[in-house]
Amino acid sequence: MAVSYGKGRQLACGLVLASTLLAGQAFALAPEHEMRRLMLATEEAVAAESWGEAGEYLNRLQQLEGNKPADYFYYRGRVMYQAKHLNEAQSALEAYVTSAGTDGSHYQEALKLITDVEKARSEQAVSPQSANGDAGKIAVIEPAGDRQIESLRELYLADSDREALSLHLNSLLEVAGWREDQTIVQVDMPADIEYRVSTDDSAVNVQEIRRDSDGRVVRKNQSLSVYGINPQVEWACEAAATTCWVYDPRDGSRLLQLAMNRRQTQEIAQTLGRLIRNLQDPAGS
Template structure:
């Protein structure tokens, strides 16, 4: 009977196979550990390709990875983020990103003209959504911050805190204090208490409507003041708001048409309180003299 012996791989060949496997694993490791500047560039190229092919889910994945990476990202990151957010119908975030792109590149930017057109389209759509929401014709699916009704205990505390005679007076003082502390600044690295914010607001009551004054500090230090009325009757006393970390700002939206009413520092907790206080004041004015 002929016996067949099982051949074994010679030791040198086994060692060589292990070396090839080790080298393959090392190669994979190097592919996943590019320096940040090269990884950002790689993901930007992948994002550009995905957006051009309208593969929005894929583009969103790359953009999310870029968002958490340290290191400076090219201005085109904001453009592609705006495109992806617009496709997802997150109009506020899309507008913020596109405006950030325009601010960084100016008129010489590759996507400057297209960004301006998209911003205009977003503005039209936002106003249409706001009108439809007021008329009750449609449910807007964009995330909306819900403002809870004010309780009597909270109003009593505010009157006591500010030594105010009425709820209306207390709410107005509190709103202006919050606005003063959360103005928007171009330089977000250092906040100096002795230097006012670049954009500030003050709200006053004129008869039965609010008056909003915006004070904008220009580069040369001059102040530009703009005052506009805000009638309260027939408007939703639950102002919408949102924040965008990419551009370092939060916004509270005009309850009449969905346009931007306040541009504030990126502090969601404080902006939520500002929106809630504004809503309480609007509701108070809607109640007429009984709200005093």
């Protein structure tokens, strides 16, 4: 009986181990399945108004390779609106409407939310910057205060200001890709030119991703050392070229080629400036 009991315990342990391994394998989903799983989780979190949970799922979706479904931008718009990040909320909602069109299941609600965003922005338009107006030429972005960065940390569930700023910048860039054909824009199809950023201790690393008409992809990387440069990042939009630019703070050359959207480009330049200043501060986190 002792031998039988020992074998029984070995079998039970083996089953536990096998179950653990299988459970681990269940999380190793292919990207397309993981994207669908996270989209379902996001939908449920938004329906329950669990905005922090929804934000976490959206952060994980953002980091997945592959084209995002149109509904991703709708849910991101809702979460950003709840977090009072009005520029990004409007960009995401506009991207959803453009992609999904009138047949989109959230089309009407997205239009209503865009109106709500505009009303909320009007209520904030009493700031000195708004009173100065927009001359339409080169704009200089002042890095925002600690309160806004704290809000970003809460939104992205980030452990540091640096992580929050990096996530926010990539989130903005995701919907700002430049397209040669501006007549048909589908956010679930990749742009002709798009960017991703990362950081190390003393540099912002920018990856440019270019796609040609044959579907070939060329990736080019450059590293911007943050020491000795001005964190006030300049930008401009050229209506004739249907392009907005963010300029390299090292020498004023063109750094990022973006879609023709002034508000969106302004926030990208602002967030890049905040990130540079954070890296320049040895005590920055």
